[in-house]
Amino acid sequence: MSYRDLAAMQDSAALGLRDRGVRPGERVALVLRDSPHFIGAFLGAAKIGAIPVPLSTLVRPDELDFMLRDCGATLTITDADADLFVDRPAPVVAAPTSADDMCFWQYSSGTTGAPKAVIHLHRRALFPAEGHGRHVARISADDRVYSTAKLFFSYGLNNSLVIPLAAGASVVLDPERFSPDRAWRLIAAERPTVLYSVPTAYAALLAAAEAGTPADIAPLRVCISAGEALPAPLEERWHRRFGLPILDGIGSTEIGYIAISNTTDDVTPGSSGRVIPGYEARVVGPDGADATEGTLWVRGGSTAVGYHDRPQATATAFRDGWVVTGDRYRVENGRYYHLGRDDDMLRVGAQWVSPLEVESVLLSHPSVAECAVIGRADADGLLKVCAYVVLRDATPPSELDDLCAERLARHKRPRWIESVDELPKTATGKIQRFRLREETRA
Numbered sequence: 180m181s182y183r184d185l186a187a188m189q190d191s192a193a194l195g196l197r198d199r200g201v202r203p204g205e206r207v208a209l210v211l212r213d214s215p216h217f218i219g220a221f222l223g224a225a226k227i228g229a230i231p232v233p234l235s236t237l238v239r240p241d242e243l244d245f246m247l248r249d250c251g252a253t254l255t256i257t258d259a260d261a262d263l264f265v266d267r268p269a270p271v272v273a274a275p276t277s278a279d280d281m282c283f284w285q286y287s288s289g290t291t292g293a294p295k296a297v298i299h300l301h302r303r304a305l306f307p308a309e310g311h312g313r314h315v316a317r318i319s320a321d322d323r324v325y326s327t328a329k330l331f332f333s334y335g336l337n338n339s340l341v342i343p344l345a346a347g348a349s350v351v352l353d354p355e356r357f358s359p360d361r362a363w364r365l366i367a368a369e370r371p372t373v374l375y376s377v378p379t380a381y382a383a384l385l386a387a388a389e390a391g392t393p394a395d396i397a398p399l400r401v402c403i404s405a406g407e408a409l410p411a412p413l414e415e416r417w418h419r420r421f422g423l424p425i426l427d428g429i430g431s432t433e434i435g436y437i438a439i440s441n442t443t444d445d446v447t448p449g450s451s452g453r454v455i456p457g458y459e460a461r462v463v464g465p466d467g468a469d470a471t472e473g474t475l476w477v478r479g480g481s482t483a484v485g486y487h488d489r490p491q492a493t494a495t496a497f498r499d500g501w502v503v504t505g506d507r508y509r510v511e512n513g514r515y516y517h518l519g520r521d522d523d524m525l526r527v528g529a530q531w532v533s534p535l536e537v538e539s540v541l542l543s544h545p546s547v548a549e550c551a552v553i554g555r556a557d558a559d560g561l562l563k564v565c566a567y568v569v570l571r572d573a574t575p576p577s578e579l580d581d582l583c584a585e586r587l588a589r590h591k592r593p594r595w596i597e598s599v600d601e602l603p604k605t606a607t608g609k610i611q612r613f614r615l616r617e618e619t620r621a
Contacts, residue, residue, distance in 0.1 A: 180215050182344075182347070184215075185215060185218065185219065185222075187266060188215060188216070188218075188219035188223075188264055189218075189219050189222040189223045189226060189271075190223065190226075190267065190269070190270055190271040191219070191223070191263070191264050191265060191266055191267045192219045192220045192222070192223025192224070192263055192264055193223035193224070193226045193227045193271040194267045194269065194271060195223075195262070195263040195264070195265075195267070196223060196224060196227060196229060196254065196263070197227055199254055200253070200254075201224070201227065201229050201253050201254055202228075202229070202253075203227065203228030203229060203274050203276075204228065204229070204230065204281070205229050205230065205252075205253040205254075206229070206230045206231075206232050206250050206251055206252040206253060206284065207220070207224040207229050207230065207231050207232065207252060207253065207254050207255075207256065208232045208234055208246075208247055208250060208252035208254070208255040208256065209221060209224075209231055209232065209233045209234060209255075209256050209331070210234050210236060210243070210255060210256065210257045210258075211233075211236070211256060211257065211258055211330075211331075212236050212258060212329075212354035212355075213329050213330050213335075213339065213352040213353060213354050214258075214352055214354055215352070216258070216261075216264055217233075217330050217352075218330070218339075218340055218344075219264055220256050220263070220264075221233065221283070221330075221336075221340065223271075225282055225283065225301075226271055226273050226274065227271065227273075227274050228274030228275075228276050228280070229253075230281050230282070230283055230284055231283045231284075232246075232250045232252060232283065232284045232285070232286075232296070233283070233285060233330060233331040233336065234246050234247070234250075234286065234331060235286075235329075235331045235332075235606045235607075236329070236331065237329075237356065237606035238606050242294075245293065245294075246286055246294060246296075249296060249487070249488070250284060250296055250487065276301050277301070278300065278301055278302035279300055279301070279302065280300065280301050281298055281299070281300060281301075282299050282300055282301040282303075282304045283299050283304065284296045284297065284298055284299070284487060285297050285299065285333050285336065285432050286432070287431075287432045287433070295486040295487070295489050295492060296486060296487035296488075297333075297432045297433055297483045297485075297486060297487075298483055298484050298485055298486065298487055299435060299481075299483050299484075300483075300484060303435060303480060303481050303482065303483075304341065304481075305341060305345060306435065306436075306457065306479070306480030306481040307337040307341050307342055307435060307436035307437075307481050308337075308341055308342045308345035308346065309457060309480065310436065310437075310438070310455050310456065310457040310458065310479070310480055310481065311337075311342070311428070311436055311437045311440060311455055312341075312342035312345065312346065314442070314455050314456055315403070315426060315428070315437070315440045315441075315442055315455060316342065316373060316401060316403060317401075317443075318342055318343055318345075318346040318348050318373065319346055319347075319348065320346060320347035320348055321348070321372075322343065322346070322348040322349070322372045322373050323348065323349045323350075323351060323369065323370065323371045323372050323373070323398075324338065324339065324342075324343045324348055324349065324350050324351065324371060324372075324373045324375070325350075325351040325353075325365065325366065325369065325371035325373070325374055325375070326338035326339045326374075326375035326376070327353075327357045327362060327374075327375070327376040327377070327380045328375060328376065328377055328380075328406065328607060328608075329607070330352075332406075332606075332607045333430075333431070333432040333435070333436070334375070334377070334405050334406055334430065334436070334437075334607070335375075335607075337435075337436045338375040339352060339375075351365065351369045351371055353365060357380055357383075357608075358383075359380070359383040359384045359386065359387035359392065360387055360392050362380070362384060363384065363387060363388070363392050363393060363394050363395075366394075366395065366396070366398070366399070367393065367395050370398035371398060371399065372398055372399060372400050372401075373399070373400065373401050373403070374396075374399050374401070374402045374403070375403045375404075375405075376402070376403075376404060377404060377405065377406035377407065377607065377608045377609070378404055378406065378407055378408070378409045378410065378413060378608075379406075379407075379549070379604065379608040379609075379610075380608060381402075381404060381409070381413060381417060381425060382413055382548060382549060385413070385416060385417055385420065386548055386571070388420065389420075394421075396421045396423060399423060401423075401426065401443060402417075402423055402424070402425045402426065403425070403426045403428070403440075404425045404426065404427045404428070405427070405428045405429065405430050405437050406607060406608060406609055407609050407610070408427070408429070408451065408517040408519075408535055409425060409427035410449070410535070410538060410539045410542045411448035411449030411539055412539055412542045412543040413425075413542060414427065414448040414449075415448050418448075424441075424443070424446045426440060426441045426442060426443065426446065426452070427440070427441055427450070427451060427452065428440030428441065428451055428452055428455075429451040429475070429504075429506065429515065429517065431502070431504055432483070433482065433483050433496060433497070433502045433504070434477050434479075434481065434482055434483075434502050434504070435480075435481030435482055435483060436481050437455065438454065438455055438458040438460065438477045438479055438481075439451045439452055439453065439454050439455065439458070439460060439477075439515050440452040440453070440455055441453075447514055449516065449539065450514045450515065450516050451508075451514075451515045451516065451517050452514060452515065453513050453514055453515070454513075454515075455479075457479050457480040458477060458478065458479030458480065459477070459478050459479060460475060460476065460477050460510075460515065461475070461476040461477075461501070462474070462475055462476075462508050462509070462510045462515075463475075463476055463503075471509060471510055471511070472507070472508070472509045472510075472518070473507065473508070474503060474504065474505065474506070474507060474508070474521055475504045475506045475507070475508040475515070476498075476501040476502065476503055476504065477501065477502050477504060478500045478501045478502065482500070482502050483497070483502070484497065485497050505520055505521050505522065506519075506520055506521070507519055507520065507521050507524055507533070517535060518533035518535060518536070519533050519534045519535045520612075522613075523553070523612050525552075525553075525554040525562060525564060526562065527554070527562055527563060527564060527590045527591070528561075528590045530590050532564060532590065532591050534551070534552035534553070534612070535552075536587070536591065537552045537564060537566060537583070537587065537591055537592075537593065538550050538551065538552050538566075540582060540583055540586045540587055541566055541568060541579060541582070541583070541593075541596075543582070543586075544574070544578065544579060544582055545571075546570050546571050546572050546574035546578075547568050547569070547570060547571070547574075547579070548569045548570065548571050549568070549569040549602055549610075550566055550567060550568040550569065550602075551566070551567050551602050551610045551612055551615060552564060552565065552566045552567075552593070552612075553565055553567075553612050553615050553616050553619065554616070555594070555595060555619050557594065563593075563594035563595075564591060564592065564593045564594055564595075565593060565594065565595045565596075565597065565619065566579075566593040566595070566596045566597065567597045567598075567599050567602060567615060568596060568597070568598055568599070569598075569599060569600065569601060569602060570598055576596055576598075579593075579596050580592075580593075580596065602615075603615065
């Protein structure tokens with residue numbers, strides 16, 4: 180599909196929405212798989228001054244129902260609404276929106292509870308192309324982009340819409356749910372130059388390649404990761420096998436996109452990298468002062484302005500232009516190191532334990548495909564470290580115990596290492612540690 184085709188589809192969607200009574204400022208829910216129709220509907224709604232609200236096609240019906248009611252959409256567009264995109268000859272003049280008008284809403288991914296609608300403004304919607312797109316991905320019109328993260332996800336929306344379209348690049352859209360074998364076939368057939376993915380998917384792609392699935396990365400010039408922290412052992416295994424690093428970064432739905440990242444000429448496994456031009460970052464201690472370890476605060480060109488109908492949550496997360504991420508970080512020589520979510524950090528024996536540090540040690544064992552670390556009370560009611568692992572083979576637990584004893588201080592070593600078939604995750608692939616905690620308490 181050409182850019183001319185997409186422009187016509189955008190205007191057709193805009194006219195179709197007007198015909199159905201949608202007015203400026205009203206919400207339009209998009210429950211669409213990745214396709215040109217998604218992009219046409221999103222841009223068409225924004226062009227008439229309506230507010231597109233992408234919703235996940237992968238969540239449970241009750242979760243989707245909650246988001247539809249919460250956003251108060253005037254209209255919901257699904258894959259069945261093909262008539263909305265029937266070619267209409269009249270071009271559409273863009274609505275006279277201002278820089279501070281709402282452009283789109285996007286729901287947070289629900290790693291810590293019910294999702295919240297994050298409000299993004301028109302003047303900030305394009306900034307990911309000027310920030311990460313220019314300084315990290317370095318997207319040009321010659322690129323062909325493939326994102327395993329879907330368009331309904333904040334990360335995927337920028338990967339497959341904002342950044343490549345602003346540069347005149349090409350995009351490969353896959354409507355199907357991610358699977359590693361399918362992704363490797365798609366990479367071989369469509370030959371993208373840029374791969375955007377998340378740690379869970381990179382782990383699955385690597386495991387498939389190690390198991391014998393044909394895996395040709397020759398067309399790729401850059402691999403980018405976000406969504407959650409990329410463990411150093413996973414990045415190192417990928418780099419050893421394919422000779423191409425993964426550029427990890429940190430962002431959020433509230434930030435709007437990746438604000439801190441590694442770059443092709445500055446890669447430190449286990450680090451989120453350095454602040455991207457156009458953003459600022461602080462690490463704030465418990466006393467509210469800047470510190471070398473504490474909660475990460477970010478502000479910059481793409482940050483949102485708050486949550487819909489959540490005044491208390493907005494006051495907590497948005498302060499004087501800063502987004503209080505809830506991620507615990509250490510900053511050292513200008514590089515930022517993710518220690519875990521503030522609410523995931525463990526206080527064991529009066530000492531802090533980062534779940535990510537323990538998970539990275541476990542992931543360095545070749546038999547561990549995935550893992551998640553939480554706190555669990557022992558028989559005396561004292562909090563200890565508990566690790567859930569997804570294994571590739573029948574590894575004796577003693578091997579993992581010995582590895583942790585060798586690499587971790589005593590208070591950081593898991594008291595329990597539980598083997599599970601899978602870990603609870605959001606529709607976007609993030610591990611939901613709070614669900615593991617709930618199961619542990621049950």
